[in-house]
Amino acid sequence: MLRKRIIFTLIYSNGYYTLSRNFRLQRVGNLTWLERNYKFQKIAFSLDELVVLNATKEKKSIEEFAVEVSKLVNDVFIPIAAGGGITKVEDAELLFKNGADKIVLNTVLKKDPKLVKEIVRKYGSQSVVASIDYKRNNGFNEVYISDGTYKLEETLEEYLDYVLGLDVGEIYLNSIEKDGTGFGYDIDTITSVSDRINIPLIIAGGAGNESHLLEGLKLEGVSAVATANLYNFVGDGLPIARKKILDSGENIARWNS
C-alpha cells in the first residue's frame, strides 16, 4: 500500500532560514545554524521529503538559492523539492542540476501557464509541485500569489481546476491564516479540496505537534503532511514525532536502518 508522507519545509530568505507566521518571516539562522541545531543529515532519516522555498520578499536570486540547495542536499538521501522565484525554464533546470528532485511553482502558475506546461513537458508532471496559498475571508477561500501579497479574483475551487489543467504532479496547499500558528491544519478546506483533485495532495499550515500531523495523515485524500515549524521540531523533535506516528499504526514508510 502506498504510504503517506511527512515533509519538512524550510523557508529560506536572504541567506537565512526563517520561521513564518501568517507569511511574516522571522530569521532563525543560516545553514550552519541549521546543521548545528538540526544535525540535518540525521534528521533527514525521519523525513520522507524535504521542501525548500525561497521566500525572499525582494528580488529573488535563483543562482544564490541554487547554491543553497546544493549545500543542503549533500548526504541527504530523500527527495528535495525546491522553488520560489522560478520565472523561466533555465531557473528550473538550475535547481534540478543543483540537486532538486522536484520543483515547486506558485506565482508562475497564474502569470505564465505556458512556462508551466513547458516545464511539465520537459521534466514530467511528477517533477512539478504546484503551491497554492489561500486565506479564508467572509466564508470564502481567497487565493494569493507573490508570497501572499497579491490576491487573485478566482475562488480556491476555480483556481484548483485551472491549476489541474496545467498537468502539474502534486498540490501543496498552504493556509496563510494557519501558517506558523501551531493551531493545527485547516481540516474543512483540506477535505473539500481533496475531494476535488485526482493528484497527490500535500497539506501545509498549522501543524505544531505530532498530533496535528497525525490528524492530517488520517484524512483519506491527504497524501502528505508538511510542517515548517523549526522550533517545535528542533533537536530530536522530528525523530520522536515519527516514532509516535509509526507506533500509532499510521501508514507511513518503515525503513530498516
Next chain:
Amino acid sequence: MNIVIVDYGMGNIKSIASTLKYIGVSDILVSSDYEKMKNADKLILPGVGAFGKAMDQIKEKKIDQFLEELVLKEMKPILGICLGMQLMGNSSSEDGFHEGLGLVNGLVEKFNTKKVRVPHVGFNQVKINKDSKLYEGFDQEADFYFTHSFRMTTNSNINPSICNYENDFVASFELDNIVGTQFHPELSQHNGLRLFRNFIEKI
C-alpha cells in the same frame, strides 16, 4: 570500482552521484562517451522526464548502439532508474508510441487516473523476488520511494519484484547483468543505500 552514469541530458544525476560517493564508490563519471562507458565496471542509466524526448536524445548520442554492444554482448552490468528503467523496455505509450531500448521485455503505460491519484508518489511496499541479488539481505517486503505516472508490466520472466498501485506492476527486474528499478534507490533512505551496495557488489 569505476561507474559511469550515462548522461543524455535528463536525470537527477547529482542525487545518484552523491549516493554512490557516500557508499564509497571513488570513481564516478557522468558521461555519454563510448570509451568511458566501455572502460566502466558498471553503468547507471538515470532518467527524469518524458520517454519520447529521452529516446530522441539517446539516439542522437548513439547511446542505444553503445548499450546494445556493452550490455547485451559484453554483459556489462547496468542499473536503470525510474525513466531509465522504463527506457530499457520495448515501448511506451507516453505521448504516442515510442520504442524503447528493448533490453528486456516490458511495456510502459499510464496508470488509470480514474482509479488512483496519479502520479504515484511516495514510499510503497515492494514484494521482493528472492532470486534477485539486488535484494540480498532484505526481508520479504521493503519500502522504496516512487514518483511516476507510467509503469511497466510484462509477460516475460524478467525476475520482477512487484509493487501494487491500481494493479501490480514491475517495481524492479533483474536479468543477469541487466537490472532496473522503477523506484528511486537514491531517494529511499537506508533501503536504497543497501540496494546500491548490492548492485555494486553482487551484480
